[in-house]
Amino acid sequence: MAVGNKQRLNLFFIAISICFFVSCSDDDAPVASNGGGTSEVTFTDIDGNVYHEVKIGNQIWMKENLKTTHYKNGTFIPNGFNNAAWAGLGFGAYAEVNNDIANTAVFGKLYNWYAVNDPRGLAPEGWHIPTDVEWGLLVLELGGDKKAGHALKYTYGWDNNKDSSGNGTNGSGFEALPSGLRNGLGAFGYKGQGGGWWSSTAIDTTKSWYRFVLYASPMVFKDAYGNRNGLAVRCVK
Secondary structure (H helix, E strand, O other): OOHHHHHHHHHHHHHHHOOOOOOOOHHHOOOOOOOOOOOOOEEEOOOOOEEEEEEEOOEEEEOOOOOOOEOOOOOEOOOOOOHHHHHOOOOOOEEEHHHOHHHHHHHOEEEOHHHHOOOOOOOOOOOEOOOHHHHHHHHHHOOOOOOHHHHHEOOOOOHHHOOOOOOOOOOOOOOEOOEEEEOOOOOEEEEOOEEEEEEEEEOOOOEEEEEEEEOOOOOOEEEEEEOOOEEEOOOEO
């Protein structure tokens, strides 16, 4: 990432950490995808949630963000933590976007990285959380990190739905939507303006790699993020 872009992304997360957030209202929420027509192949997680899959290059990806409330072995994933409790977690957990379960149908859940890394398995049977390398291959297939964001982002739902400036082309069929995040202090932000996904690749004991796309940029950003933060999850087959 160029220095200028890196600085802007750092400023983005500084803003998050002090809770200067902008999120769209429930009335502005996009309609849940029905698969977009690029694939009719479906599968379910342990909760019975139905997902579509899409082939991008040589990879097969989920078209929706993960929604499961259980690990693959049937163990319940804890949730319902207030900000202070979320900030102190050292084990797997999830949250609804903006603590509103009505957001799950469109945006999925937000998981901390401890859930991603839990040996009981977060991904549905036959799927796995993508490594940083697998994310890199997806971005490369779509033209590189300076423009792949447009092909990943859905054609509706970005920039608070005020105009089309933040929407993507969805040329990949990935149907990325702006689910926002929950930061390490427990605060939510960027619903309607940004969406990010964990990789399974740790940097050290406190941070792991992730990818993020923003409404105002064609880029796909890669950076380190603290493991207590909450992001959406996509799985690869």
